[in-house]
Amino acid sequence: MSVAATLLSGLRDALARAGGGWRENRAGEPxxxxxAYFRDDPAYVEATIPGLASMSSGHASVRSGDGICVRLDxxxxxxxxxxxxxAAAGTTGIGCPPL
Amino acid sequence: xxxxxxxxxxxxxxxxxxxxxxxxxxxRGREDWWAIWLGLGIVLVGAVLFAEGASLRWxxxxxxxxxxxxxLSADLAANWPRYVALFVLWLALFSVALAALGQRAxxxxxxxxxxxxxxxxxxxxxxxxQAATYNLEPPLVALLxxxxxxxxxxxxxxxxxxxxxxxxxxxxxxxLGATLPLSLIIWAGxxxxxxxxxxxxxxxxxxxxxxxxxxxxxxxxxxxGAGGAVCGVSAAIAVAGAVGARKExxxxxxxxxxxxxxxxxxxxxxxxxxxxxxxxxxxxxxxxSEFADAAGFAAAQAYSGLVGKVEGITGTPEQTIQAFTLxxxxxxxxxxxxxxxxxxxxxxxxxxxxxxxxxxxxxxxxRRFPKFILGFLAASLIVSFATxxxxxxxxxxxxxxxxxxxxxxxRSWAFIFCFLSIGLTTRLRELATAGFRPVAAFSTGxxxxxxxxxxxxxxxxxxxxxxxxx
Numbered sequence: 001m002s003v004a005a006t007l008l009s010g011l012r013d014a015l016a017r018a019g020g021g022w023r024e025n026r027a028g029e030p031x032x033x034x035x036a037y038f039r040d041d042p043a044y045v046e047a048t049i050p051g052l053a054s055m056s057s058g059h060a061s062v063r064s065g066d067g068i069c070v071r072l073d074x075x076x077x078x079x080x081x082x083x084x085x086x087a088a089a090g091t092t093g094i095g096c097p098p099l
Numbered sequence: 100x101x102x103x104x105x106x107x108x109x110x111x112x113x114x115x116x117x118x119x120x121x122x123x124x125x126x127r128g129r130e131d132w133w134a135i136w137l138g139l140g141i142v143l144v145g146a147v148l149f150a151e152g153a154s155l156r157w158x159x160x161x162x163x164x165x166x167x168x169x170x171l172s173a174d175l176a177a178n179w180p181r182y183v184a185l186f187v188l189w190l191a192l193f194s195v196a197l198a199a200l201g202q203r204a205x206x207x208x209x210x211x212x213x214x215x216x217x218x219x220x221x222x223x224x225x226x227x228x229q230a231a232t233y234n235l236e237p238p239l240v241a242l243l244x245x246x247x248x249x250x251x252x253x254x255x256x257x258x259x260x261x262x263x264x265x266x267x268x269x270x271x272x273x274x275l276g277a278t279l280p281l282s283l284i285i286w287a288g289x290x291x292x293x294x295x296x297x298x299x300x301x302x303x304x305x306x307x308x309x310x311x312x313x314x315x316x317x318x319x320x321x322x323x324g325a326g327g328a329v330c331g332v333s334a335a336i337a338v339a340g341a342v343g344a345r346k347e348x349x350x351x352x353x354x355x356x357x358x359x360x361x362x363x364x365x366x367x368x369x370x371x372x373x374x375x376x377x378x379x380x381x382x383x384x385x386x387x388s389e390f391a392d393a394a395g396f397a398a399a400q401a402y403s404g405l406v407g408k409v410e411g412i413t414g415t416p417e418q419t420i421q422a423f424t425l426x427x428x429x430x431x432x433x434x435x436x437x438x439x440x441x442x443x444x445x446x447x448x449x450x451x452x453x454x455x456x457x458x459x460x461x462x463x464x465x466r467r468f469p470k471f472i473l474g475f476l477a478a479s480l481i482v483s484f485a486t487x488x489x490x491x492x493x494x495x496x497x498x499x500x501x502x503x504x505x506x507x508x509x510r511s512w513a514f515i516f517c518f519l520s521i522g523l524t525t526r527l528r529e530l531a532t533a534g535f536r537p538v539a540a541f542s543t544g545x546x547x548x549x550x551x552x553x554x555x556x557x558x559x560x561x562x563x564x565x566x567x568x569x
Contacts (some may be wrong), residue, residue, distance in 0.1 A: 049353065055333075069455075075344050081455070
């Protein structure tokens with residue numbers, strides 16, 4: 001089996017094992033991006049992470065929809081979810097993210 | 100009061116629940132896209148003017164070479180209206196972009212005026228015919244002045260509104276695309292990708308394994324590894340989000356990356372000079388072994404300033420920039436989405452659970468893709484199209500002075516804004532404390548990266564980089 005085929009096979013296995021979590025999220029779990037504990041504003045992220053604006057930016061594409069969970073103290077994807085979700089005002093937190 | 104006051108205060112209170120979207124206006128678009136619109140807008144205007152027999156030359160003012168005060172004052176007296184017009188142009192362009200991104204123009208205008216005046220002084224200094232003798236390369240001077248001002252003198256924090264490192268460097272990279280022939284990207288890109296991939300994978304593995312050996316958490320190890328292997332601070336923040344790192348992990352990695360990046364801005368050109376590396380080889384090495392785009396361009400531009408002025412350095416100044424860009428932008432930056440995607444899968448399936456479930460799908464690759472690279476490629480395509488049918492001699496006689504040359508000069512301004520902004524925003528006392536173990540793990544990777552990068556650039560692929568664009 002070639003190296004590429006081995007890598008692809010491993011990737012498929014990993015995705016299969018991870019499958020439950022992310023499919024469930026896409027199907028209707030509340031997303032961090034809509035949670036009241038989640039802060040993804042670029043200015044806030046730049047102010048909270050020293051040095052980010054020196055050689056990168058809170059507005060950069062690579063940051064995607066990431067933000068800081070002030071409850072769990074983690075820097076997370078806006079598409080993640082957990083059991084502490086609290087809907088921010090005016091949101092249900094459910095649904096797929098805009099691209 | 101800056102626009103960040105409300106959310107920061109809210110976080111400091113630590114009340115937990117808030118409605119962040121009510122606290123500030125939502126930014127419109129991403130910085131990458133705005134850099135594309137600004138850069139491509141300039142290139143398109145240049146292409147139209149070129150087709151009509153006109154040029155951006157007048158507004159793309161740059162200081163002339165000078166050897167005494169009389170020449171300098173005569174040049175400034177003759178051209179000051181062009182500098183004023185150039186300032187207004189940049190101010191208008193960046194104001195539109197930053198206003199869309201949520202920045203207040205009231206803070207940006209005075210900050211950018213300061214930045215423009217300081218950049219002009221640095222540019223003038225770099226045009227002194229003795230500048231190379233005293234190592235007064237504009238990128239290094241800009242960085243040093245910025246670091247001294249921000250760390251010794253100090254500036255009000257609100258002035259940071261004008262020091263947007265990434266917007267300037269991304270705009271500069273899009274403009275750089277106009278000066279890099281598409282054929283060169285196609286010809287040299289695969290080798291750049293091969294070399295960058297080898298070094299990136301090895302560097303990531305070394306940093307990750309060293310970090311684990313030092314007992315660091317897997318997510319911090321991955322954040323550090325990406326910072327060293329892919330694209331510095333941007334990679335660190337991207338991977339931190341993809342793997343769900345602790346809040347303090349990204350600042351630790353960023354501190355480490357910044358400190359090493361600043362060291363490398365000075366060390367790589369010095370080492371290249373000491374080793375007598377050709378322009379192309381040095382550019383490839385810097386592209387392989389510098390960590391952030393902005394820092395790398397500072398190092399590459401500094402070395403390109405030595406080409407033709409320092410004995411023993413062969414090649415052309417543009418070769419350093421071209422080799423660096425191919426290696427860093429084409430070879431390394433484009434893969435950040437894939438790194439984030441793979442590491443997100445690994446974090447979800449193999450690492451210790453954190454109570455948070457991430458969504459892992461291939462869309463991650465596009466969402467994190469550094470979109471400004473598309474602008475870089477589009478700019479190259481536009482110039483290739485606009486100059487189709489011209490022979491090399493005609494291109495050099497017609498397109499270079501009136502089309503590509505002015506864009507190159509505008510690119511130089513964007514990069515000087517960037518280099519000065521790096522220094523002005525890097526306040527060492529405000530950086531997070533990284534600690535011995537993360538720094539040691541990262542430094543292990545740096546040693547391997549630098550040696551492997553030198554081996555590949557100066558030995559394995561040396562002939563490729565030496566003949567770049569010839």
